[in-house]
Amino acid sequence: MASITVTVDGVRYSDEVEPRLLLVHYLRDRLGKTGTTVGCDTSNCGACTVHMNGVSVKSCAVLAVQADGTEITTIQGLSNGEWHPLQQAFNTEHALQCGYCTPGMIMAAADLLRTNPHPSDEQIRDGLEGNLCRCTGYENIVRAVRRAAESGVTP
């Protein structure tokens, strides 16, 4: 067992974890942060994307012990009351259907807009290459990210 201290969505937790425990399972099974989902086991789908110290990571490819001392933001901590512009834009553009990929897609998109606040459609598509959606065909996801960018997302 290893001791970790990690801040998740603004709350500080100290826990004993097995060194092999994946961050996504720590979030879901230990902290009840079930907004973050798991869609694969090879870090291809991106459903589990969260921010670690402000940068997007796939939480199925990070061990909980690697998150020691970091600040994690999940979809559940993205907004304070008011929806984040990306959440708003995903709703407006109908950029989600079943919604399973959505938390990871939004967290990845937020990081994309942090590094490139005004991406072209092609840059949006390339930037979200690590996040798979089976429902939308991505058309409306691209529109939503463009809309959020136009509304001026602050990192």
Added chain:
Amino acid sequence: MTTDTQAAAPELGKARLRKEDARLLTGQTNWTDNIVLPGMLHMCFVRSPFAHARITSVDVSAARDVPGVIAAFSGADFADEQASLPCGWPVTEDIVMPPHPPMATDEVRYVGEAVAVVIARDRYEAADAIAAVDVNYEPLPPVLDMRAALEEGSPKVHEAGNKCYVWPFVQGDIDAAFRDAPVVVERTYRQQRLIPCAMEPRAVVASWVADEVTLWSSTQIPHVLRFALGAFFGIPEQNIRVIAPDVGGGFGSKLQVTAEEVLAVLVARKLGRPVKWTESRSEGNLTVHHGRDQWQTIRVAADRDGRLRGLDVDLLADMGAYLMLVTPGIPLLGAFMYPAIYKMDAYSFKCTGVFTTKMPTDAYRGAGRPEATFAIERIMDELAVELGMDPLELRERNWIKHEEFPYTTIATLVYDSGNYEAATARAKELFGYDELRAEQKARRESGDPVQLGIGISTFTEMCGLAPSRVVGSLRYGVGGWENATVRVLATGKIEVVTGSSAHGQGHETAWSQIVADKLGVPFEDIRVLHGDTQVSAKGMDTYGSRSLTVGGIALAGACDKVIDKAKRVAAHLMEASENDIEFVNGRLHVRGDPEQGRTIQEIALATFTAHNFPDGTEPSLDSEHTFDPENFSFPHGTHLCATEVDTETGRVTIRSYVAVDDVGKVVNPLIVEGQVHGGIVQGIAQALYEEAVYDDDGNLLTTTLADYLVPSAADLPHLTTDRTETPATTNPLGVKGVGEAGTIASTPAVVNAIVDALRPMGIDDVPMPCTPERVWRAIQSARDTGAGQNGGGQ
């Protein structure tokens, strides 16, 4: 029900933002894997590493000693209770239906088949203990190729042999149609095996309290699952509650009664504790039923002027190792669709179902109809080349004209409505068809290494499953009706209970729009409940693009009954005759006196108090309606795809994609457009990227999303979509299904475009998925044989 009031109403056709999104966007969704119950244990399965083997021993004793493990069982431990997983569609009287135990007991027939289960306190401990289960196998020869499987002397998957069934269907004089036909074109196409890959992996939680069981499952079919558990596994139906919480996509893959669901119920009963199972993606790729996997031999006879005389289709369909819920029937959903939108004199279809030692196949978005549409739309292009005609002109010469509806096709379907001319005209305009043809000509003449191809798919499909009598005549196991209940609450708010359980389709929004229209209540005042058999007792669930065309109509019918009841109460309160009460936009008044009205909300409260109520009238406005459709639904459309094919590298780029779909009246254009987008992309994925690949030993090589190429945003083009609107005449809302249309339409549009680009090189097919390597090899092969030196064609 009249269409007049709906036409005037404001909600139908409005691009309402979805009610579902609030929880989905903020991480408050209730996925099955989120569920935690006191004392809950975790299951993990030991799965066969062999495609075909005799099990000589299973020893789980060492696994029981692993720390954290509570129990471990082999198939033999459940021999008396696990029965056989049901197949609900025995398509012929003499179909071979081998037993399919949820856990194998003496023989395994595909890699991934469950042979033992370990139950532990958490998912990591359960996974650890798998290695301690000792299974001995005696390998048997795998059966991997459908054609070889039917040969004399092939190893057998099951004792009864590898042929599952033969299903013939002949209409008209097929011999006459082909005899002396001036033109006959024959092709064989391969529908590769696909993996549905819903983003949410399957998950199950089972919990018993005394003799009652609750099963949470990531399923499309809570009602059918409850029925199956009751009918085939000895659990009294009234003691079974099935809940489909938020479900993260299905695409047919969750239209199933799975081994894991049944075993969760049995294990939880045996241990007296709740159990959970959540699959990993690689486990899912192995063991979620697969789709497609057919060999299609298609032959068309035509006159020189392009008129179609007859069509002959001979299919081999891979069942995989066992028959699952509707495995044998999937290719037959295509049987009626090969003639598509075209008129002809005769049609012959035959399908042979074949067992192999692979994961069983079953429904995957479109289910039989994408395969049919692919083959007919591909061969129409081949016929056009043979005749020297423009492929759109050939289609137009043969399709059913809009004034000919309703039209009985050669496959005996009655298409109620359609306008292929309008959809095609709009698609051509958006696409710039003539300009692209001109550019293509120029690039061919200049010998541009990147060639331009234009692909056409003028598709229709049958959906809205289904008229019960019709599917009954095809030996389908259940009916095709749908049920809805409207509850009028005391405050005038509305609760809707639907038997159509959504998993991303937006029923909560669309159903609210239908009710808001019918009852004249605010959209926000309506809540839609679904996916729990204790709440929604009756239903046939969600598949086959049936929710709106069957479930939505059931809901409209329930609303009409509410209005009838409200009229009686209003008549009593206003001292008028019931026949004189009119209901307009949520208000009831006496005909000719609109001032003296009562709102539906006032009637709701009067019904709740029941202080002043008509004699002999039940104080309730709540209404239930079950709707059995009279016909299928036939959405159609024209999809046009332009591809650029690099003849030096084989790389295919979709330059533009235009889809004009006609799904009848539209409840919510946002949702319709979203369904079309997602559908198109799943069809593009079949054309360009996806294939489930087994090696020569029967091991699945594409177990992860690194190997099985579900496309990302970067792999896909922008889609241009539009609609024409030809209302269905077979339901009062005029609606048609939309869930599968895009997938059915797009695959042939893309492949036709690739082949069209390469046609001058003498290439008339590229097998799917059309990867750069396959395209490059087709080009090399054509160059080697010197085909197409004189400008191509045959």
